Amino acid sequence: MHYNVPQFIDIEDKIVGPLTAKQLLWLFGLGGTLFLMWVMIGSKINFVLIAIPVSFLFIALAFYRPYGQPLSKFITSMFLFFVRPKVYMWRRTGKMLDEKKTYKKELPAKINYKKMPKQQEIYDISKILDSEPDILNKINKDFK
Numbered sequence: 001m002h003y004n005v006p007q008f009i010d011i012e013d014k015i016v017g018p019l020t021a022k023q024l025l026w027l028f029g030l031g032g033t034l035f036l037m038w039v040m041i042g043s044k045i046n047f048v049l050i051a052i053p054v055s056f057l058f059i060a061l062a063f064y065r066p067y068g069q070p071l072s073k074f075i076t077s078m079f080l081f082f083v084r085p086k087v088y089m090w091r092r093t094g095k096m097l098d099e100k101k102t103y104k105k106e107l108p109a110k111i112n113y114k115k116m117p118k119q120q121e122i123y124d125i126s127k128i129l130d131s132e133p134d135i136l137n138k139i140n141k142d143f144k
Contacts, residue, residue, distance in 0.1 A: 022070065026062035030055060 012020040019027070034051055041047045064071045117125075 023062045026058055030058035030062075033058070 012022065015021050015024055033054060037051060037054070038047060041050065061071050066074050
């Protein structure tokens with residue numbers, strides 16, 4: 001059986017031209033906010049000084065996507081990060097260790113280094129093994 005698998009589910013639908021529904025709503029919100037500010041503020045200079053940052057805010061909310069998510073979601077996540085309590089829980093796995101053993105570090109009295117054979121000793125051992133190939137079998141039988 002063939003089933004249609006939905007593709008591009010993370011891309012929002014375009015409503016008007018290249019604008020999605022959320023972008024269109026943010027732009028309508030910008031227009032409504034600017035209209036209310038025009039009606040409430042008497043001076044044109046004060047209106048322009050207030051309207052520029054408000055316009056940048058609404059345009060950023062409509063089009064800017066930090067880390068691939070809408071700016072409104074990013075700001076909400078940032079706010080919740082600062083407001084929510086941070087609880088860090090650590091749980092010990094395994095048995096509890098004795099504190100004395102944990103903090104007490106014992107050093108060996110004498111460090112034993114393995115004796116490294118000299119070049120002549122290696123040569124002598126190789127001669128013995130080459131001349132008597134059955135010597136290893138004899139040694140293995142003795143240990144069994």
